[in-house]
Amino acid sequence: MVAFLGMGLLGTNFVKAMLKKGVEVQVWNRTPGKAGALAGEGAKAFEQAADAVRNADVIHVTLKDDASVNDVLNLAQGGFKPGAIIVDHTTTSVEGSIERTNLWKERGYTYLHAPVFMGPVNALESTGFMLVSGDQQLISKLEPQLSAMTGRLINYGEQPGKAAGMKLVGNLFLVSFTAGIADSLSLASALNIPSSDVGELFDIWNPAMILQARLKKVAGGKYDNPSWELSMARKDTQLFMDTASKAGKGFIAVPAIAKKMDQLIAEGHGNDDWTVLGKDSRM
Template sequence: MVAYLGTGLLGANFTRAMLKRGVEVQVWNRTSEKAFALEQYGAKAFEDVTKAVENASVIHLTLKDDASVDEVLEKASAAFKKGVIIIDHTTTSASGAVKRTAYWKEKGFVYQHAPVFMGPQNALDATGYMLVSGDRKLIANLQPDLSAMTGKLLNFGETVGKAASMKLIGNLFLITFTAGLSDVLSLAEAQDISTEDILSLLNEWNPAASSIPDRLKKMSGTDFSNPSWELNMARKDTQLFMNAVNEAGQSFTVIPAIAKRMDTLIAEGHGNEDWMVIGKKQ
C-alpha cells in the first residue's frame, strides 16, 4: 500500500501513473476535492491525512515547502506504520532535508528526499529526472520503484541534502535563463526582430548547448587574464542593448543588474580581463 500526500498537478499525475502500474494508492490533499478527483482512476481518497497513511508502507509527498512538509508529516505520523518509508519530492532547502532525515530516523522511520525536474506530463509518462542522495543501501533498495516513476534517476552520492542543493541549482538556472530570454525578447521587440528570426539564429548558433560547460569551468577559476571578449567591450555592448530598449520605451529584467556588476569590476581594474570575470565571487 502506498500513500500520496499532496495531489496537485505533479502529485496527481504521479498517482495516476502508479495506479496504471497496478499500485494501490491512498491519497490526501489539503484541498480535498483534488484528492477525491483521483478516485475515478482507482485511488482511495481521504479528508483526514492520518487515514490516508494508515497501512501504507511507503508515503510519497509533493507539497509546497519545508514548513508544509514538516506540518503534514507531523500530523500524519500518528498513523504511521512501523518502519514506513517517506519519499519527499517537494523542492525544499538542503538544511530541511538533512534535518528531516535525522528527525524521522530518530523516531524509527525512513525519510528520503527525491526532488524532481518534471512537469505534470512527465509525472504521468514517467519521463524527466529525479534526484537522490544519502544512504547508499536505502537508495539501492528504492531504485526500482523510483526509476519506474521517472525517465532517469540521478544519484549524487552519500551526502544527505545534496539532492536538494542540486535541485535548487537547477531551478536557479531555469529562472535566470528564462529571465535572460525575457530580455532577449525585449531587445528584439525594440528593434523589430521577430521571434521567428531569433529562433532561426539560435537553431544555427546554439551557444547554450555548446559552451555552458566551458563557461562554467572558466568562471569557477581565478585566471581571467587571457580574454576572448574583454569586459570593457562586453560593457559597451550592454549599453547598446539598454539604449535600444530605452529608446523604444521597453525595459529589461536582468541586464541592468549585470551592467552594474560590470561597472563595479571595471572600476576595480578588471576592464581588460575576460568578461566572464562577472562570475567572480564577490
C-alpha cells in the first residue's frame, strides 16, 4: 500500500502513473477536490491526512516547502503504520532535509528526501531524474520503486541533505539560464531579430556544448591565460545595455553582471579571462 500527500500537478501525475502500473494508492490534499478527482481513476481519496496514510508502507510527499512538509507530516503522523517510510519529493532546504531525517528517526519512522528534476509530463511518463542521498541500505531497498517513478535515480551517497543541495544547485542554474534566455530575447527584440532566428542560431551554435568546459574553467581558478579578456566582455556587455535601452527594452540579469565586472576590473582583473566572474564562487 502506498500513500501520496500533495496532489499538485506533479503529485497528481505521479499517482496516475502508479495507478496505471497497478499500484494501490491512497491520496490526500489540503483541497479535497484535487484528491477526489483521482478517485475515478482508481485512487482512494481521504479528507484527513492521517486516514490517507493508514496501512501505507511508503508515504510519498510532494508539497511546497519545508513548512508545508512539516505541517502535513505532523497532521498525518497519527495514521502512520509502524515502520512506515516517508519519501519526500519536495524541493526544500538542506537544513530542513537533515532535520527531518533525524526527527522522524527519533519518532520511529524513516524519512528519505528524494527531490526531482521532473515536470508533470515526466511524472506521468516516468521519465526525468530523481535525486537521493543518505542511508544506503534504505536507498537500495527503495531503488526498484523509485526507479520505476523516473527515468534515472541518481544516488549522491551517504550524506543526508546532499540530494537537497544538488537539487537547489540545479534549480539555480535553471533560473539563471531562463533569465539569460529572456535577456537574449530582449536584445534580439531591440535589434528587430525574431525569436525564431535566435532559436536557429542556438540550434547551429549550441551553447550547451561548451557547458562542461566553461564549468571547469570557472571552477579551476586560473584566469591568467585569457581567451576573452574581462575588459572586452565588459565592453560587449555595455553594447547590450545601450542597444536595449535605446529600444526601451530591459534586462533581468545583465545589469548585475555588468556591476560585478566593473568591481573586478577596479580590482585589477581587466586583463584576466572573463570567467574570473566566478572567482568568488570557488570553494
